[in-house]
Amino acid sequence: MASSFEARIATLPADVQDRLRRRLAGQAATHTGRIRSVDRTGPLPLSFAQQRLWFLDKFEPGVGAYNSALALRLTGALNVSALTGAWQALVARHESLRTTFDEVDGKGVQVIHPAAGSVVQMADLADAPEEAQSQLLASEYARSFDLSEGPLFRALLIRLSHDEWVLLLAAHHIVTDGWSMGVLVEELGVLYG
Numbered sequence: 001m002a003s004s005f006e007a008r009i010a011t012l013p014a015d016v017q018d019r020l021r022r023r024l025a026g027q028a029a030t031h032t033g034r035i036r037s038v039d040r041t042g043p044l045p046l047s048f049a050q051q052r053l054w055f056l057d058k059f060e061p062g063v064g065a066y067n068s069a070l071a072l073r074l075t076g077a078l079n080v081s082a083l084t085g086a087w088q089a090l091v092a093r094h095e096s097l098r099t100t101f102d103e104v105d106g107k108g109v110q111v112i113h114p115a116a117g118s119v120v121q122m123a124d125l126a127d128a129p130e131e132a133q134s135q136l137l138a139s140e141y142a143r144s145f146d147l148s149e150g151p152l153f154r155a156l157l158i159r160l161s162h163d164e165w166v167l168l169l170a171a172h173h174i175v176t177d178g179w180s181m182g183v184l185v186e187e188l189g190v191l192y193g
Contacts, residue, residue, distance in 0.1 A: 043109035046101070053174040054101050054108035057147050064142040066173040070181050071137060074165040079192075080157070083167075084120050086191035087155055090184060091118040096175045097184075100150040113150070120155045126162075133158060137168055145172040 009017055038044060046054055053066055091097045092115030100111045125132050136158060145152050153171040160166065169181065169188075176184070 043102075043104045043107075044112070046108045046110060050101070050110070050174050051108060053172075054147065057101075057174075062144045062146075064144045067141060067143075067145070067170055068173050068176055068178060068181055069141045069168060069170040070185060072167045072169070072185065074167055076163055078163075078165055080120075080122075083157065083192055086188055087120050088115070088118050089191045090188050091115060091153065093187070094184070097153040097171075098151070099175055100152065101147040101174065118151065120157050122157050122159070124159045126159055133160065133166065137166070140168055141170060143170075147172065147174065 009020060012020065056066070057063075095112045097118075098113045098115060100113065102109050102111050123136060125136065136156075140156050152175045153169070156168040156170070158166040158168070169185070171181070
């Protein structure tokens with residue numbers, strides 16, 4: 001009697017069965033499919049998720065409901081110019097962080113901008129009451145993004161004292177998600193280092 005595993009294999013198309021048997025035997029071929037570059041001679045289409053978010057923004061523009069943000073408390077000596085350089089390198093590295101969204105023939109399209117002069121906004125709250133920090137973080141998080149103008153990823157560095165800072169990274173969900181924000185923070189740390 002055949003095992004349930006063998007029975008499931010038997011239901012697969014012959015070419016898939018063959019690839020699976022080779023892989024199980026340690027003879028799997030290296031990946032032959034290549035990721036192809038998207039044709040950039042015309043408008044760049046949106047992914048299905050981007051289409052949904054673009055439509056929702058058209059339906060009700062200026063809403064901060066699709067903002068993603070992450071606040072990092074930084075302590076110790078901070079090299080602000082190195083952090084700014086790391087921020088600019090991060091934005092240059094990822095096209096999605098330089099992308100805005102336009103409309104062509106009634107459909108949303110991506111517009112990727114050159115990596116030029118991304119700015120880390122600064123605020124000094126060293127002498128401000130503690131609730132001022134919470135108010136600033138909340139208002140910056142809630143501040144809406146204009147999908148057609150951008151930028152759709154921004155940084156705010158708040159100085160709390162000579163050796164204590166908060167870095168708020170905020171993005172529209174159309175260009176990032178929670179998992180990706182973690183990746184971006186790791187890369188920012190590497191670039192800063």
